[in-house]
Amino acid sequence: AQKVTQAQTEISVVEKEDVTLDCVYETRDTTYYLFWYKQPPSGELVFLIRRNSFDEQNEISGRYSWNFQKSTSSFNFTITASQVVDSAVYFCALSDRSNDYKLSFGAGTTVTVRA
């Protein structure tokens, strides 16, 4: 069963536009962790954020912000004032007890920022 759904396959924006990436997860555990990773064209996977299930506070880090809503099982990611360097594939991932806390990745969303 799909545990992490990233419904958006590709998003294309013009530089300085905001872009929001959706992530919906599924778990029966009360303790779990959510992650966002970035994979630029060079291929490495870059950690962006980890959020545990007991902390619903939204977070802002520079131009990045995350909106965690347990009521809708969503953990959305917004890039404000996008830049060309933000062009990458972004993966949402879930880690929960039912899977021995191994990471389950969504399909990824390809973001292209045009100058």
Place this chain on the structure above:
Amino acid sequence: SAVISQKPSRDICQRGTSLTIQCQVDSQVTMMFWYRQQPGQSLTLIATANQGSEATYESGFVIDKFPISRPNLTFSTLTVSNMSPEDSSIYLCSARFEGKDTFGSGTRLTVV
């Protein structure tokens, strides 16, 4: 966070041969993982590399095809055996340190 050195970064191999990928972590970590990322796809977990015991493989992956070693808490290898063009993928290792999974830079494998 931990830093992982993965090599080779890329290789082109003949079908029927084997390739061993190495990952070195700069800190001692309990959990290391190996993933495959087929072109244009997400990451699929191959196995968890356990120090001092056999790796734990996910459904669809077997030890004969993907033997894994974990001789200590900072090092692991993945071998892709008897390769075919379908094995062309990016292979990534990761290590869990302080609750965060850090990834190696990946190995781009092309089998011809």
